[in-house]
Amino acid sequence: MSDAVRQLRIHDIPVTAQRLAVMRAVSRQPHATADAIAEDVRGEIGAISRQAVYNVLGLLSEKGLLRRIQPAGSPARYEDRTGDNHHHLVCRNCGKTVDVDCAVGHAPCLHAIDDAGFRIDEAEVVYWGTCPDCLKG
Amino acid sequence: MSDAVRQLRIHDIPVTAQRLAVMRAVSRQPHATADAIAEDVRGEIGAISRQAVYNVLGLLSEKGLLRRIQPAGSPARYEDRTGDNHHHLVCRNCGKTVDVDCAVGHAPCLHAIDDAGFRIDEAEVVYWGTCPDCLKG
């Protein structure tokens, strides 16, 4: 890695070749699983261990650079579209996941009427159904 | 099992002692995991295999008698409150799950503005946060 890159920091974390590659992989294929991301990264930089992928994904998610979504019955998926209030449509059949903007304009679902004493920091909305391809087949 | 019970059918499925016990266990402790339910059932009828618990939970969920919720990073949980449009508050720390009524009155979140060609059959809303107990500790 060049010195210029080595010094670079984003959100207070040093940028490494692996981290860059993971970020790029997630951009390239949003909603990919950790495994798929690892494969993609290997295509770009040659090799990376499974553990390193999990480390990087965990770190970047924690720092808010990535968002982890984890639909029922499917491994965790990652996307780089963070900060907005979009939701997801998931196909029960093939697991395909697509973004969908918030149903009620801006952040309506983000506030429960009764928080039961919880400190809420995120609302997650998942629409379950069957994708066009699976409807055809 | 008595003959009277043996003949009984609910939602077109024959009622067995195990199925009854599983239903009762889910009522007793909503949002319990399959493991917790198995333990509860064992307390009631003596023994049940893990597989039977999964079979029954799967069957009852499929028939709409139970609802399966599967928050990220936690095993699947089951509840017998079906048919309404309530959501869930989940503690990131201890996994505690509580019901919360729909934020926008009646079924607002149930319709995405753009369904991307999907046939949507369910909307799932999960509020993530920290429960009162974990806030204290």
Add this chain to the structure above:
DNA sequence: TCGCAAACTTGACTCAGTCCAGATTTTGAC
């Protein structure tokens, strides 16, 4: 009461993810 199908058990297996110990790389101080 016989046979068949549904229900159940058992045990092996898969898959996603975590833990851990050791190796390597990077950073910062001298």
Add this chain to the structure above:
DNA sequence: GTCAAAATCTGGACTGAGTCAAGTTTGCGA
């Protein structure tokens, strides 16, 4: 430039939730 400490990475063992498959038991209908 060199060295030690910290951060990062690797590979392998392990865990937990869930599924699969094959065999056994149960009980209903003919």
